[in-house]
Amino acid sequence: MTFSELIALYLFLGGTAAGAFVLMAAARLWRAWCAWRRGGREAACAGSRGSWLDAVVPVSRWVYGVALAMMVAGLLCLLADLGRPEAFYLLFTRPSGSVMSIGAIAVASLTLCMGLTLACELLVLGPFWRKAALVAEGVGCVAAVVVMAYAGMLLQTVVAVPLWQSDWLWVLFLLSSLSFGCAVILLCACACRGYAGAVALCRRSMALDAAFIVMEAAVTVAFSCSVDAACAVQPFRALAVGGFAALFWLGFVGCGMLLPLMAEAALLRRHASGAVVATVASSVLAGGLCLRLVMVGAGVSVAM
Secondary structure (H helix, E strand, O other): OOOOHHHHHHHHHHHHHHHHHHHHHHHHHHHHHHHHHOOOOHHHOOOOOOOHHHHHHHHHHHHHHHHHHHHHHHHHHHHHHHOOHHHHHHHHHOOOOOHHHHHHHHHHHHHHHHHHHHHHHHOOOOHHHHHHHHHHHHHHHHHHHHHHHHHHHHHHOOOOOHHHOOOOHHHHHHHHHHHHHHHHHHHHHHHOOOOOOHHHHHHHHHHHHHHHHHHHHHHHHHHHHHHHHOOOOOHHHHHHHOOOHHHHHHHHHHHHHHHHHHHHHHHOOOOOOHHHHHHHHHHHHHHHHHHHHHHHHHHHHHHO
């Protein structure tokens, strides 16, 4: 398997789609649980008017649509990079216990769950399909976690690339994907600011994203230390001062972590316009794309 910009784009789109789905599906499942505890009265599950749970249903329609589109676009990038679509098909007809095979099954399962939940949101279906959508959201959450983590594990299997030989890599990809998911929810919530609870959902998403970014920063430090300690060529140091340094420091660290973290800390204390929130979310996504490009590009460059 080759590793190019298309693979980096696939990892970004797939991770973002999975992160957005798992967070939104978890919110919907929590909403359904609250409704069930109150005797099935969905209107009562939000508690007071303006609760973030009020905005879960309208925002989820946008999030599921965006997540499905990103997942399909990511798969197209993967197929274009492979150059042989039948190679992807063989992962299902001849499954194995490899990371790639498990990841392919998780991606396919997540895509099907996304399609079912989106169809149930957009179409007027009966009670059976609404219950099936809840099951799909639960199964999709499991598949989404696998998709977010397997990207790092897939890179780690390439032993010829020293930069990818760290057990912290999949954790970094998992946390960054969850942060991307928060960014997608923020963008979709901005489009639904007319609904009750949309502002509260934005605040909760920003607080959650700030927590993910802090953990992501800590894991980045752990990753850098572990990968350099395990290899004499110190691949992370080569990344930090080499040709990918600007993309790493300005793109990932600056645009993807520092700027959003400072902005979210300030916005949690005051009202923010939709344009400002959308700018912060876009910064997170831009930084995440830089992370994937750096990891793939610098990894291959150092290995040569």
